[in-house]
Amino acid sequence: MAANKPDPRRLISVQSHVVTGYVGNRSATFPLQLLGYETDTVNTTQLSNHTGYGRFGGMRLDAAHLQSVFEGMEKNGLLRYGRMLSGYTPSPTALSVVSDFVKKMRSYNPELVYLLDPVMGDMGRGYYVDKECLPLYQELMSSATIICPNQFEAQQLAGQEITSLQTLKEVIEKLHALGTPNVIITSVVSLPPSDIEKIGAKVDGGMILVGSSADPSNPTHNQPWCIQFPELEDYFVGVGDLFSALMLGFFRNEHMEPSLKSASGSAINTPLAVAAELAVAGVQGVLHRTLGFIEKEQIPDNYDQLDEVEKRVAKARRVELRLVASRNEIEQPQIKFHAKPLP
Numbered sequence: 001m002a003a004n005k006p007d008p009r010r011l012i013s014v015q016s017h018v019v020t021g022y023v024g025n026r027s028a029t030f031p032l033q034l035l036g037y038e039t040d041t042v043n044t045t046q047l048s049n050h051t052g053y054g055r056f057g058g059m060r061l062d063a064a065h066l067q068s069v070f071e072g073m074e075k076n077g078l079l080r081y082g083r084m085l086s087g088y089t090p091s092p093t094a095l096s097v098v099s100d101f102v103k104k105m106r107s108y109n110p111e112l113v114y115l116l117d118p119v120m121g122d123m124g125r126g127y128y129v130d131k132e133c134l135p136l137y138q139e140l141m142s143s144a145t146i147i148c149p150n151q152f153e154a155q156q157l158a159g160q161e162i163t164s165l166q167t168l169k170e171v172i173e174k175l176h177a178l179g180t181p182n183v184i185i186t187s188v189v190s191l192p193p194s195d196i197e198k199i200g201a202k203v204d205g206g207m208i209l210v211g212s213s214a215d216p217s218n219p220t221h222n223q224p225w226c227i228q229f230p231e232l233e234d235y236f237v238g239v240g241d242l243f244s245a246l247m248l249g250f251f252r253n254e255h256m257e258p259s260l261k262s263a264s265g266s267a268i269n270t271p272l273a274v275a276a277e278l279a280v281a282g283v284q285g286v287l288h289r290t291l292g293f294i295e296k297e298q299i300p301d302n303y304d305q306l307d308e309v310e311k312r313v314a315k316a317r318r319v320e321l322r323l324v325a326s327r328n329e330i331e332q333p334q335i336k337f338h339a340k341p342l343p
Helices: 024-034 063-075 092-108 133-143 151-158 165-177 193-198 239-250 271-296 308-318 324-331
Strands: 007-015 038-043 045-047 058-060 081-086 113-116 182-185 207-215 218-222 225-229
Touching: 007 024, 007 092, 007 239, 024 038, 024 239, 024 324, 038 063, 063 092, 081 092, 081 239, 092 113, 092 133, 113 133, 113 239, 133 151, 151 165, 151 182, 165 182, 165 207, 165 218, 182 271, 207 271, 225 271, 239 271, 271 324
Parallel strands: 007 038, 007 081, 081 113
Antiparallel strands: 045 058, 182 207, 207 218, 207 225
């Protein structure tokens, strides 16, 4: 293949890496390979395990490291990607290098399908990256095909809180106005019960994901919809990274690729909604498969004698995602939860 010539089945993922367990690139690579993508990874961290263990070894990689990797790839004609995923980036300087790389990729492939997961923080926790990352992410949004923030990140990007169905729609409009045609808010947690019922969801029915695609012929008009799905009791790490990977893997550009519409029985058949239904189904399948392993696994006999630090480590080991055992759920997700329009 010619140097730096795009291949629609080649994908690059730029995010965190752990040696053991499944977050970041470890959570994304195997699923994307199962979906048929030659997946290359650039790591923004090199850690022994995810930080939820409470202790870990390794380091966050700096801007100079990332710059060196990207330059080496370009010199050797390796920027051949049809798709790109970016997630956790530990500093504003590193994020600036990633942003420049995205622009470089777009120069080689204007049709690049790029999913941006603007990892910054979460509801109840606030920021867990430098706040200086926010304006960089806002600028990067105009290069993204899809963005997948959680509610906290969506609010920060839009500069507005979500307190009702109306403010949710306003936040979506502001995110589109920053330049991205496809918006997913992975978890909307602050709608009042009256608005939850208004969208046809159950007040205690689980997580609510919201998506929207801008109308290409009328960018000020978007098509918002939602999917409600169960929230499992255990806390799993790497689920958001898995979801973003599956979203990118299942997403089809209407003018470039065959549609997956036949896979969905939904009334909302936009490429984004279909991909979201499949991604939700894939994640749910992985979680249920993982729970099956957890239920069969015996708790150590000495668990009650462990101190709180060791108990945290033991639990974190126990609830790691079982991706390899879930290959059927990833390759052939069974859709149970469908997208429906927001009123």
